[in-house]
Amino acid sequence: MKGEFHAPELDPEFFPGQYYGDIIGEDFLGGVFALDRIMIVRLLVAAIVVILFVLAFRKPQLVPKGLQNLGEIAVDFVRVHIAEDILGKKDGKRFLPVIATLFFTILFMNVATIIPFLNISPNARIGAPIVFAIVGYITMIYAGAQRYGLGKYIKSSVVIPNLPPLLHLLVVPIEFFSTFILRPVTLALRLMANFLAGHIILVLLYSATNFFFFQFNAWTGLSALTIVAAVLFTVYELIVIFLQAYIFALLVAVYIELSLHADSH
Template identity: 65%
Template sequence: MAFKGEFHAPDLYTEFFPGQLDPQHLWFADFAGGAFALDRLMLVRLLMCAILVVFFLVAFRRKDLVPTGIQNFGESLVDFVRIHIAEDTLGKKEGRRFLPIIATIFFAVFITNISTILPGLNISGNARIGFPMVLALVAWVVMIYAGSRRYGFFKYVKSSVVIPGLPSFLHILVVPIEFFSTFILRPFTLTLRLMANMLAGHIILVLMFTATNFFFWQLNGWSLISIFSIFGAIAFTFFELLVSVLQAYIFALLTAVYIEMSLNAAEH
């Protein structure tokens, strides 16, 4: 028995490069010369960030001594970041000091990741480089601020790139390497790690569900191939949920680690 239907091949070009192929893929393209033009991915980011803000406003609108319901859930999420990321890495004093930025990064990464498995959205806000780059630059600025505030900017830079006890002639080689890896490479690795993982996951999900579509409509609908592909797609959806949480944890943890290294630059 063969099913009749129409197969639509996936088209990622307009999703990741909107407006280059057809300006109609942009909203507000004619307003203010296109300065505020939005594509679907930007709308997904704005929607998910709005959901995050509303959630925490509702969760913390009341400050009961014994939290229940959504307040208890919200506080549990913040406590997870505070205890297992900020304080475990920076200690209680510095962990609480930098908790707002670390928690913001964690929840921003998670909420924009999770849209990749939501019906109707089906793409992570971090699958394109813009948002991961902004978060990485924020982490980079905070890292430099933490070290500069403790040591002064020039002493902090010197402590970060000059290794004590190293023979003088080796500094010519080591100092540029340390400067590049500390102040240039870190934001790039944060950006690319997040973007590449979420983009790869999105493409795999697209291919799996597209394969199911193809096998079901173009081949025999009862074939084992279509059954395997749909179950594989469902399984990978749950795996992508795990990746979304893991990437948020890794990004926030690395931010905390970089801050800790800046605060203790003279001791490394």
């Protein structure tokens, strides 16, 4: 019955700088280029995404094969099932570069959560989701401002026609908050919360397996349950990995479409 369970330590991952050795390059140029483990994973995944797409499309063939074929299938999925489904062919093609970039970058960064020796999605810390949300937010405002002009776009987005004048005092602030503040905030928080929670659950399940199997001898049988649970949750994470990238890109497309038709509020 002897054994000791050490709870997983998340502080070095999510609050770097408090522990010796968890920052690389903090003494170089005043720490401008200092990196912790999550930042290294972000840079690694971003480099992989760029390299894969460069290799896939550097010498495009009329009849695609190999990596080019996979790349075209992936891009066509985003084009047809996200961009064109929401925005139509003309605007879908126009905003496809932004939507596809968000989708594939988020997707590959999500995958890192189940890759051995990486074991965490860079999206589990709020920095990357904020950047992705800002990109979607700027694109949304750009779409509306280009079509209507910034002032008319904002007015069309927050003012509901044919309301009694006094109700505008209540409705306009609510519409402004939900359109220009809540949308980017929820985009970022949804993405972060899903992968932070998934990371914590996987860490707890695998830590429990280690504890029951190697330390708590009288309860070794429980390790079979915890490892099965961990594997099943990893399979579930595969679904979440794709689903969260899809939802993020889809919502950005929806927000762009709402901006393009702000006058039909």
